[in-house]
Structure formats: structure tokens, C-alpha cells
Amino acid sequence: MRKYILVIIICILFCGCQIKNDMAEIQMFAMDTFIDLKAQGENGEKALLEAEKEINRLEKLFSPTIEQSEIFAINQYAAKQTVTVSKDTFDLIEKAKEYCNITEGAFDITIAPVVKAWGFTEEVKRVPSDEEIQQKLQLVDNNKLHIDKQNSTVYLENENMSIDLGGIAKGYASNKVNEILKKNGVSSAVISLGGNVSVTGKRPDGTKWRIAVQDPMNSEGYVGILNVEDTSVITSGVYQRFFEQNGKKYHHIIDTKTGKPTQNGLLSVTIVCDNGAMADALSTSVMVAGLQKGSELWRKLDNFGMIVITDSNEMYISEDIEDIFEVSDDVEYTIHIIQK
Numbered sequence: 548m549r550k551y552i553l554v555i556i557i558c559i560l561f562c563g564c565q566i567k568n569d570m571a572e573i574q575m576f577a578m579d580t581f582i583d584l585k586a587q588g589e590n591g592e593k594a595l596l597e598a599e600k601e602i603n604r605l606e607k608l609f610s611p612t613i614e615q616s617e618i619f620a621i622n623q624y625a626a627k628q629t630v631t632v633s634k635d636t637f638d639l640i641e642k643a644k645e646y647c648n649i650t651e652g653a654f655d656i657t658i659a660p661v662v663k664a665w666g667f668t669e670e671v672k673r674v675p676s677d678e679e680i681q682q683k684l685q686l687v688d689n690n691k692l693h694i695d696k697q698n699s700t701v702y703l704e705n706e707n708m709s710i711d712l713g714g715i716a717k718g719y720a721s722n723k724v725n726e727i728l729k730k731n732g733v734s735s736a737v738i739s740l741g742g743n744v745s746v747t748g749k750r751p752d753g754t755k756w757r758i759a760v761q762d763p764m765n766s767e768g769y770v771g772i773l774n775v776e777d778t779s780v781i782t783s784g785v786y787q788r789f790f791e792q793n794g795k796k797y798h799h800i801i802d803t804k805t806g807k808p809t810q811n812g813l814l815s816v817t818i819v820c821d822n823g824a825m826a827d828a829l830s831t832s833v834m835v836a837g838l839q840k841g842s843e844l845w846r847k848l849d850n851f852g853m854i855v856i857t858d859s860n861e862m863y864i865s866e867d868i869e870d871i872f873e874v875s876d877d878v879e880y881t882i883h884i885i886q887k
């Protein structure tokens with residue numbers, strides 16, 4: 548209850564569109580995260596108001612907890628009936644299934660029962676027993692999530708199965724916002740949905756956008772700046788959502804093999820890519836798959852850049868983004884370049 552009161556207060560504080568230095572700005576809370584939208588130019592304000600509506604609309608489709616959402620319906624009718632969904636929900640689930648295949652199951656939206664057992668989608672977070680984890684893991688199976696493009700339907704084969712789009716929905720939303728910005732002729736914009744940043748064009752002064760990459764070991768610090776245009780910069784990290792029990796930290800990115808928060812030494816993964824949904828899915832995936840498999844994926848797909856930070860003070864930067872990433876002077880990580 549307190550959480551909702553806080554959210555309402557924040558929404559009241561942030562409501563409306565402000566204009567500063569010819570830049571329209573909207574701050575809002577949706578999709579369980581703070582969102583900041585900035586766009587320049589005549590149509591900036593109009594585009595952002597449209598974008599705000601669009602994000603709220605998508606949240607109502609994708610939220611696993613809003614009872615009228617399409618995801619809620621898919622989960623509720625698991626093993627009972629197929630659910631007809633909107634094009635957005637269908638496209639997103641279709642994409643999520645694709646990334647499950649590409650990542651050999653590291654990314655799997657049928658992880659929901661396990662995420663729920665850890666309490667990440669509940670009011671109270673907790674450590675489930677090994678037995679409970681094993682039981683929930685048996686429900687994780689992308690092949691039992693059926694989609695039918697012609698009829699735009701989705702069906703879960705087992706009644707205890709469910710899906711959770713938390714690892715890809717924000718990136719998808721950023722793609723939709725970018726479409727709105729484009730449609731309105733906005734040539735300079737930056738949007739941030741939690742750790743998911745997406746930029747349109749260059750800054751109003753004609754220079755590239757400078758996006759800081761957070762230091763996973765220090766919430767005040769950043770490991771470097773990415774100089775980018777027309778791209779998404781999306782980070783997944785162990786520090787973003789976690790709880791502590793008996794002095795141990797448990798974070799929200801679940802290894803689909805163990806049913807537990809990943810323990811492969813990775814603290815954060817930043818993906819740079821022109822497609823937000825892809826960047827979002829891949830940042831979560833590489834966190835799960837680990838450095839070696841993540842690097843193989845990077846070589847194979849050849850259409851994104853990445854920065855991986857480990858708990859042994861190493862920072863790995865893929866060679867394609869080496870030139871656009873300015874590492875902070877005081878950084879204490881040993882730097883490695885991932886090569887083709």
C-alpha cells in the first residue's frame with residue numbers, strides 16, 4: 548500500500564510536460580520504473596505527450612499484475628484456452644521466443660514462476676527452498692508457450708506456467724516511443740526507462756549524446772561515457788533490483804538452468820544497439836549466459852556492442868564500440884577488448 552501511495556505522490560510531482568532550453572520533458576512512473584523523456588523542437592512536446600500515452604497503454608497490455616492486462620489473461624487461462632492478443636503483445640512475445648532460441652534458453656519469459664517464487668513480482672521477496680525452485684523450474688519451457696500468428700493467439704500448455712516480459716518490455720516500449728518521435732519529425736531526443744536509454748539523432752548543439760554507464764560497484768559513479776546517436780544503450784545489472792537475507796544479496800536476473808540469481812561473476816552488461824527490444828533482451832541474456840557465451844553471441848550476431856563488468860574487477864569492451872566509449876579516468880577495472 549505504501550508503495551502505491553509513494554508512486555501516486557511521485558506521479559503528481561512529475562506530471563505534465565515542462566520546457567527547458569527548447570527541450571520538452573516529461574517524467575513519469577510506469578512499468579515499475581522512473582521514466583524520463585526529453586525531445587527538442589516544435590513537435591517535441593506533442594510527441595512526448597503521445598509517447599506518455601503510449602507507455603501507459605503498453606503497461607496496461609504487458610503488466611503481469613494488472614488484472615485487465617493481456618499478459619495477466621494469458622497466465623490466467625494457461626492450459627484452459629488460447630488468448631487472442633493485440634499486435635503489440637503478439638509481436639513482443641514472438642520476439643521474446645526468438646531471443647530464447649538465439650540465446651539457447653538463457654533468455655526465457657516462461658521463467659515467471661521462478662521469478663515469482665523469489666518474490667520479485669510480489670510484495671515480499673524471499674529465498675525459496677531448493678525443492679520449490681526445482682518444482683518451479685519444471686514449468687520453465689519456451690516450447691510450451693505456443694503462438695499462432697494468423698489468429699494472433701497465445702497459449703500456455705501447463706496450467707501453472709506463466710510469462711514475465713520484465714526483461715524485454717521496456718526496450719520494446721522505447722522502440723515504440725522512437726516511432727512516435729520519428730512520426731512527429733523530432734530530430735533530437737533522449738528517453739530513459741530505468742536503465743534503458745535510447746537516443747534520437749544528436750544533441751541540439753549537434754554533438755553526440757553522452758550516455759554514462761553506471762559503475763555496478765558504486766551507485767554514485769560511472770565507468771565511462773558512450774558517445775552515441777540514434778541508438779539504445781541498455782544495462783542489466785545485479786545492483787538494479789535485489790534484496791538481502793542473512794547478509795547475502797539476491798538479485799532479479801535468474802539463471803534458467805539453476806532457478807537462482809545468476810552467479811557467474813557478471814555484475815552488469817550494457818548493450819549498444821539500434822533496436823531497444825533487442826538490446827533489452829540481450830542485456831538480460833548475456834547476464835545469464837556469461838562472458839564466454841555472451842562474446843560468442845556478439846561475434847555471431849554482429850549487430851550490437853557490449854560492455855561487461857565482473858566481480859573480479861574486469862571490464863570487457865567489444866571492439867566495435869571501443870572508439871565511442873570514453874573510460875573514466877579513475878576507473879579501477881582492468882580493461883580488456885573483446886575481439887572478433
Ligand code: AMP
Pocket residue numbers: 653654655656658662667711712713714715782783784787788799800801802803827830831835
Ligand atoms: P532486465 O532488467 O532487463 O535485465 O530484466 C530483468 C527482469 O527480467 C527480471 O526482473 C525478471 O522479470 C525477468 N527475468 C529474470 N530472469 C530472466 C531470464 N533468464 N529470462 C528472461 N527474463 C528474465
Ligand code: MG
Pocket residue numbers: 713714715783826827828829830831832
Ligand atoms: Mg533486459
